[in-house]
Structure formats: C-alpha cells, structure tokens
Amino acid sequence: MTDLAGGDAELIAASLEEPERFAALFDRHAPAIHRYVARRLGRDAADDVTAETFLTAFRIRARFDPARAGVRPWLYGIAAKQIGRHRREEVRALKLLARTGHDPVADSWTDSADDRLAAEAAARPLAGALAHLSAGDRHVLLLFAWADLGYQEIAEALGIPVGTVRSRLNRARRKLRTATGAADGPLIEARIHEGDPA
Numbered sequence: 001m002t003d004l005a006g007g008d009a010e011l012i013a014a015s016l017e018e019p020e021r022f023a024a025l026f027d028r029h030a031p032a033i034h035r036y037v038a039r040r041l042g043r044d045a046a047d048d049v050t051a052e053t054f055l056t057a058f059r060i061r062a063r064f065d066p067a068r069a070g071v072r073p074w075l076y077g078i079a080a081k082q083i084g085r086h087r088r089e090e091v092r093a094l095k096l097l098a099r100t101g102h103d104p105v106a107d108s109w110t111d112s113a114d115d116r117l118a119a120e121a122a123a124r125p126l127a128g129a130l131a132h133l134s135a136g137d138r139h140v141l142l143l144f145a146w147a148d149l150g151y152q153e154i155a156e157a158l159g160i161p162v163g164t165v166r167s168r169l170n171r172a173r174r175k176l177r178t179a180t181g182a183a184d185g186p187l188i189e190a191r192i193h194e195g196d197p198a
Contacts, residue, residue, distance in 0.1 A: 008025055008028065008029075008070065008071035008072075009064070009066040009068075009070075009071060011024050011025050012025065012061050012064050012066075012071065013066065015058075015061060016061065016062055019058075022057075022058050022061065025054075025057075025071065026054050029071070029072065029075055030050055030054060032072075032147070033050050033053055033054075033075055033076070033079050034046050034047070034050040035146075036076070036079065036142075036143075036146050036147045037049045037050055037053075037079060037082075037083065039142070039146045040083050040142060040146070041083060041086050041093065042093050045086055049079065049082045049083060049086060050079075052082045053075065053078045053079045053082050054075075056078050056081075056082070057074070057075060057078050068156060070153070072149070072153060073149065073152075073153040073154070073156035073157040074156070074157070076143055076147055076149060076153070076154075076157040077156065077157035077158060077159065080139050080143070080157060080158060083139075084135060084139075091131050094127045094128070094130050094131035095127070095128070095131050096127075097127035098125070098127040098128030098131060125179060125180040125181075126176065126179075126180055128179065129175060129176045129179030129180055130142075130176075132175070132179070133172055133175060133176075136158075136160075136168055137168045137169075137171055137172040137175070138172070139158060140154055140158070140165055140168040140169050140172060141168070141169060141172040141173070141176075143157060143158075144169055151165045151166060151169075
C-alpha cells in the first residue's frame, strides 16, 4: 500500500513550515499503528507507544526521505523501535496468553461465539510460540501478519534487506508450525491466501 491520496510525503514536507499539517498524517495512520501495537503489547501500552511513535516521527520528520516506498513503513519502523523498548511487556503478555488462552484485543474483532472459541483454542499455543521467537523474527512476522506490510515495506521499516525479511519470516513460520502443529496457523494463513508469497 502506498501513501494515501493527498500525499503523505507532501504532508511531511509541508509540516516543516507548518507543523500543524502533521496532524493529518496522525489522523490517517494512528488507528492502524494503534491496532498493531495493541496486538503486540496490549491496549494499555498501545496509547503510549502510538503517541511515542508519532512524537518521534514528528521530531525526525526533516530526515524523512520522500524517495522511500512510503510513510507507512517509516512509521511502522519507528513503532517497531518503540515496541522493542517494551519487549519485556510483550513477552509477558504472550506468556499470559499462552497460559490463559484469553486475548482481550482479539475479543473486540471476533464477532461470533464459535469464532471466539476457535480463536482462543489456537491462541494459547500460538502465543507461547510467539513469545519464544527472537525479537527480529517476531517483528517481521507480526508486521507481515498484523500490520499487512509486504516484504519490501517490512525491510524498509526495520532497515534490513528483503532477503533477511524472507529468511526471518520463513524461520518464524517454521517455528510456529513446529510449536502449534499446524500447517500454517491462523496468524498468517489469511495473508498467504491473499497472494503474498510465502
């Protein structure tokens, strides 16, 4: 996905002279960043990390390169760094999910009781497997599965080569399959069917 109509890169450039213009970028992207962070760290931390992400983006906006693929990978890269600072909370939350099988973030988007039961049954082993992934593998996998970023966008967000994205995603998928006993699992199954290469 590229920048929205109206030009995110142009908004950043304009905000250098008129800082209030940056608010439109926040309005466009904060909900998606917040959802992603909430999935990673829980709702309590999501507000703070989203705010930290956009505060950092605002502070360093003069360094944004308009030749980049887009603003989304840049913002997710900043968010990933903020999440890294909250890594202990993320691992603790994943271990709690592995023990209890209850994902409070998923409750808001799981509509039917049958879906909730299936999601909770799959969530326990999945959360445990996610908690045991390296931070790099977890970042790549969750940017792919929860933030809907493509390989190039993930590479740009994390400042790593596309080949590294591919190998980390492959390694993470293999570890999840082993840990959950599933062919692919609910986390990335939908993305595979959407045509993103595995």
